[in-house]
Amino acid sequence: MTTGRPREFDTNQALAAAMHQFWQQGYTATSLQDLLKAMQISKSSFYQTFGSKHALFQRCMEHYRNTLEDSMLAHLQKSPSARQFIDATFRAISDNGQDGDGQFGCLIMNTASEFAQDDPVVAKLVRTGTEKIHTVFLHAIKRAQADGEIPGDKNPEALASYLLSSMGGLRTMAKAGTARKTLEEIVKITLSALD
Amino acid sequence: MTTGRPREFDTNQALAAAMHQFWQQGYTATSLQDLLKAMQISKSSFYQTFGSKHALFQRCMEHYRNTLEDSMLAHLQKSPSARQFIDATFRAISDNGQDGDGQFGCLIMNTASEFAQDDPVVAKLVRTGTEKIHTVFLHAIKRAQADGEIPGDKNPEALASYLLSSMGGLRTMAKAGTARKTLEEIVKITLSALD
């Protein structure tokens, strides 16, 4: 058995670069040239490794979803309380509004906005993506309720959906260039619904 | 003075059709062919009347903004109370989530999501668009506070921003295919922040 020439780039690194590109510009507005430049690979390597623009996008969505989920779960675990985790999550969004990755919104929400329901593959990626975040919020809410940080008579499923929706709105507001102070006010009111 | 050949289409009608197209598919994903088919005019007429795809898009954004503002103001006026207007506005979104125009989200928010801040012309259209809606909400909130339907100690500006953000999130959720029942739960919690 032989091994052949080793690739000159790191697949995960290229994937991450592509994800950032889609995140910033959206699927349609991102051209192959944009991707190749961001990923720093040749066209041949691109098609050999990822198959097509659409296939790459799917992997990027999954990568984003997993990264986000892992990050949230890590924060939840090391947070002193579940309620504080929720607060910190929303504060981080208003803080990173103008700079950082926050100014690009949420890839999943962006994708939901770009493709409506017309592409079934993408629609499913959006659905599973939102479900993952929903689940993380749900865990946090239930734990917060158990600890008496959120009234126990509130429907945790509904609250999780509410946080998901609010997060999407907030990130879009940030993307639209809303002032940090305004974002902070929105967060404060949003979180007051949990009291 | 002579008048020349009369045009065979209605400008406003064509504009409305174009707006719907952009609304459904976004700017980049909407091709000239798509527009011509939707507007039912020839390429010559298109460029003679609207100049370019980008110029047309600007007019569509303005048209959407004006239409939305007029509609909201009309509803506000004929509503028995300002608070009921706010409630009804959000209920309408969760009602028209799957069908109607609601499934396409909000053109302004969609545009904010599609273009980040890279296109200054579009960025300004987004800003003025959101400001208009913000102002309508602000009027409603102040009136509701004067009528004792919303606590007077709450900051009306912040509340208006909150409603704007929530509306955007809710419409994106609807666009993502969220079940009506879930949308209704989100609305209920969202509005509870006004109590």
Place this chain on the structure above:
DNA sequence: TACAATAAGGACCAATTGGTCCAAAATAAG
């Protein structure tokens, strides 16, 4: 060192992109 296996560079492709331009058609005023 020859060979098998894979990667990379880049020429090439049909289709589509937004956009221009010209000639023909239609109309109202004179």
Place this chain on the structure above:
DNA sequence: CTTATTTTGGACCAATTGGTCCTTATTGTA
């Protein structure tokens, strides 16, 4: 009925789109 003015259809355009394919380069193994 001519003429000035405008609209319309469609040919045409360069640039770009996502994607294929062939050649060359580079490696580990035998």
